[in-house]
Amino acid sequence: MEPKTFYIRTYGCQMNELDTEVMAGILAKRGLAQTEEENKADLLIFNTCSIRDLAERKVMGKLGQLGRQTKRKRIIGVTGCMANAKKESLFQKLPHVDFVLGTNNIHDLDTVLDEVLHTGEQRVRTDEDFYEELDYVAAKRQDPYKAYVSIIRGCDKYCTYCVVPYTRGKEVSRVQKSILEEVKDLVQKGYREITLLGQNVNSYGKDQPQWGALFHDLLYELDKIEGLTRVRFLTSHPVDITRNLMEAIRDLPSLCEHVHFPLQAGSSRVLRKMHRIYTKEEYFEKIALLREIVPNVALGTDMIVGFPTETEEEFCETYEAMCEIRYDNAFLYTYSPRKGTPAKRWADDVPEEVKNDRHQRLLALHTQISVEKMQEKIGEKVEVLVERRNKDARYLKGLTRCWRNVIFVGDDSLIGTIQTVKLHGHSHHTFLGNLL
Ligand code: SF4
Structure with a gap:
């Protein structure tokens, strides 16, 4: 029987949040009503994340719990990175799941739902790469003034700890015309701020050299849209943060002076083992250049402590980088191995208590810096x-x-x-x- 209501729970990053909005748009077009109450929904979708072990365990626990419920039959779908990582093997552990739809198959939601309804059989679609343009204009946005806009999907960087290149596939930039049309539509609908999304936004256009347009070129085009007040972007790779991009931040009124500039580790040896393709010195040079070009820029970072073989001295280099750069925002993680990544093959040899201790020390430092930076702004x-x-x-x-x-x-x-x-x-x- 055709479901009448749907519920989507989203785990993980902003790209997943956007995919949820796109799926909600597809289901709304089909005539289904969205509910925030899981118990009232005929169709349940879990849009999952594989970045952290904890995120996976949470969703597996939730899905297992649903299988033990003996109430009415509901359609259950698993989407997102975990769908790509586990594929049909999910059905073995969770036989009550009806469909598994990878991050590159969101556009198949309608068809897969039809197939499940007509055949009563389980379905799985997990393409390796992203090709299909999604109907972003029909997306059911959660926020009335701020919107996410996807500009590139996938990642070609292959950091040794990260599952993204394996779950989301290689980088595929979205055609500029389509991005500009979506943003114009959002502005007309009253949106004031857009955040350009991608696993690595500043790689934009590199996979399509024939376009002759890179990330900063897109930013200049977006800035011409009348009524668009603010543009942000998430997330960046330091290697692709260019002088052109820095000058765009300085020169374009719409572009916010906030850059997420993920360091990950302060030791060049650890960075090499992470396959981050920059040294500590190169990173610091770029930060100095950015601060010279955009003196009031706010900086964010991600840092991982306890990466395999990280010594106390190498952790201290991360700590010192935090002291020196004084980030405005920081997402600090303890390393946990992810299946399917190169780092998973190495011994996870930093004991948990050492990882936790390093995490606590770094967190305490960042909290202190963050408070000091906020106090500096009083009166502005x-x-x-x-x-x-x-x-x-x-x-x-x-x-x-x-x-x-x-x-x-x-x-x-x-x-x-x-x-x-x-x-x-x-x-x-x-x-x-x-x-x-
Ligand atoms: S740049 Fe590295 S950490 Fe970021 S998504 Fe790509 S592989 Fe993962």
């Missing part, structure tokens, strides 16, 4: 995109160009607009301000 006037009323309803909540939350007293009519706010304090990671 910042541009804020007003998003909604805060949990504490006395305040409105918004986002700065440098990716910081700000709360301030104001009227609901300001929601969805850009305002200037003077910062007068902060609580944890949120600024407090006065509307000017």
